[in-house]
Amino acid sequence: MAKPCAGLEVLIVGAGFAGLTAAIECRRRGARVILLEGSKDRRQLGDIISFGSNSGRIFRRWPGVEDALDPICHHSGGLDFYAYDNEFLCRQTWDAEEVWGKRFNGHRGEIHEIVWNHAISIGVDIRLGMKVSEYFETDTGAGVVVNGEKVSADVILAGDGVRSTARTIVLGFEDKPKSSGYAVYRSWMGTEKLKENPLTAWLADPKIDHHAGWLGPDVHFLVATLQEGTACSWVLTHKDEADVEESWSAPGYVEEAIKAVEGWAPIVHAIIRATPEEKLVDWKLVFRDPLPTWISPKARIALIGDAAHPFLPTSIQGASQSMEDGVTAAVCLELAGKSNVPEAIRAYEKIRYGRVHAVQQTGVTNRDNWHKADFDLVKKNPESVKLPREPWILNFDCQQHAYDVYAETVKSLRAEPGARPSL
Ligand SMILES: Cc1cc2nc3c(=O)[nH]c(=O)nc-3n(C[C@H](O)[C@H](O)[C@H](O)COP(=O)(O)OP(=O)(O)OC[C@H]3O[C@@H](n4cnc5c(N)ncnc54)[C@H](O)[C@@H]3O)c2cc1C
Missing domain, CATH: 3.30.9.30 (D-Amino Acid Oxidase; Chain A, domain 2)
Structure with a gap:
């Protein structure tokens, strides 16, 4: 039987975790996927990166990936907190959240290589040395200019990171950090x-x-x-x-x-x-302040990952949220079908926007809980330094959620004032 996205052409820009996840998830559903990465080779840059149980479940759906990740990832049962003068404060353990799924923390380059290899193994066409310089869209498709050539598809998912060029196209102005x-x-x-x-x-x-x-x-x-x-x-x-x-x-x-x-x-x-x-x-x-929108005027180009929403590391969610974007976009494209791409892209934004910004804010609150603390008070109440572990963030299946809310999301988009007939 044909897969649900058979016939759909998806162009993805940027092979970070947003781009690779979107590519794998669209490909799993049968789309033809071309992924353009600006770097000339797959780089080992970076150091520790954390994936919470909300994105851990995404890795676990990709055959062979969990087994490859296990030996290279960190496996401690808890985090020991000390004050700056070495006074022990408390130990935060993760036992209670085991039922939410599995976390993966390790070297970004090593984890990236495993995910990259998986993408290639299922037929994602990854092209290196393809630094996209321009984007365009029409009523029936979208494209990029790269190394002087045009490449087109039904839809573009732009995961080109914090210094995104796609963001300028979507917003119509440059959003300075x-x-x-x-x-x-x-x-x-x-x-x-x-x-x-x-x-x-x-x-x-x-x-x-x-x-x-x-x-x-x-x-x-x-x-x-x-x-x-x-x-x-x-x-x-x-x-x-x-x-x-x-x-x-x-x-x-x-x-x-x-x-x-x-x-x-x-x-x-x-x-x-x-x-x-x-x-x-x-x-x-x-x-960066939250962007007013992540999608282009004709809804053929969508920002995903850091391009749409950079995170402070104290949220410990930047990479996880970029993966949730990729999964959600793929589910929306599956449910909308090739003939209804703009609907999928608008639904993707609507499903993700509120959740992402709420999670983004935890980066500020977590940081301030540590950095602005009165350490005399902390020593009297050492448990106050524990990281909040929010079930609404971590015990969350973005794939199931997208399937659950897609129909009602489209209905509400159609009811919005000024909704176009195609919606
Ligand atoms: C080299 C590197 C090292 C990192 N190291 C860490 C780390 O140690 N710890 C951590 O927590 N986070 C790290 N990050 C960030 C982390 O990966 C992201 O915050 C998160 O995973 C979201 O990923 P993303 O895919 O949205 O963006 P990114 O991971 O930034 O990926 C964006 C991709 O787009 C490509 N790109 C950019 N512009 C273009 C263009 N015009 N055309 C084509 N391709 C383009 C980039 O080369 C990159 O591969 C690193 C990011 C990079 C790029």
Whole structure:
């Protein structure tokens, strides 16, 4: 029997987690999928990335992917919190949420490679070195200009990340990033140096992955180990009013990172000092106000992932929400069919918009709960530093949700003032 999207041509821009998920989910439904990626090769850039149980369930629907992810991901039962002076605050465990599904945390490049290979294995046509420079749409389709050539399809899902060019087309103006007032030193490194220091040797335990955080006024430091004690990742979020720059590869400097935690526990200094400088990145956290829309005027082009909604890392949901976008867009295209693409694209936006912005806001509230805390009060009520684990975010099946609400969403779109006859 023909698959529901057979005959549908989908063009996807950007092979991040938004683009790859959209590609896999459209392809699973039988669409012909071309994915254009600007980079010339599949890069290993990045370090730790987190997928909550809401996106973990998406990986688990893709044959072979969970088994490939398990050995490279972090598997600790909890996160130990300390105050900046090393006073133990509390341990947050994840047992209660096991029923919601499985989380996957690991190296972005390694997880990306597994998902990329899966996409290729099911017939997604990934083309590298294809940096899209222009977008256009008509009443019957949409296209891009890339390396001077036009490529067209029934619909475009643009997952071209925080510095999206597609966003300018959709909005009609360039949406400049703002400084969030924070930056993150980040590293992914081997544990050789940690093993040499009695203060840090326990982190390189081959039997147990560790996850610990030290919190202080306007700064937090998180460390995680994985892969049988051979790999370590840490992030240090601190105030930074410097220039806005969105790069995953700006060099960081050990002495500068140390300055951000002056007077803190010796173990925090020891972890930072064990970091080879070439493994340290200085990532300025930028912010964007929510966009008024994610879709083009004729509803043939939709933004997905960071292109539509960049996240602060303290939401721990950026990658998960980008995957939810890809699944939802694919379900909407399946239910609308080739002859009704604009309806699918409008429904995609309507289904996703409110949820995404509510989740985005948790990045600010989670960060402020740690950074703006009164540490005398925290020590009296140490449990207050625990991360809120919201069932409405994590115990959520975006695929089922899209199937459940699609019909009523289309009905409400048709009832909106000014709805076009095609809706
Ligand atoms: C190199 C890199 C490293 C990262 N490292 C981390 C990390 O360590 N931890 C973490 O939490 N998050 C990291 N992120 C961000 C994280 O992957 C995203 O926030 C999240 O997964 C949402 O993904 P996305 O697909 O929307 O965007 P992204 O992951 O940013 O993917 C966008 C893709 O679009 C491509 N692209 C951009 N412009 C064009 C164009 N004009 N034409 C064609 N292709 C284009 C980019 O090359 C990129 O592959 C990283 C992103 C990148 C690109």
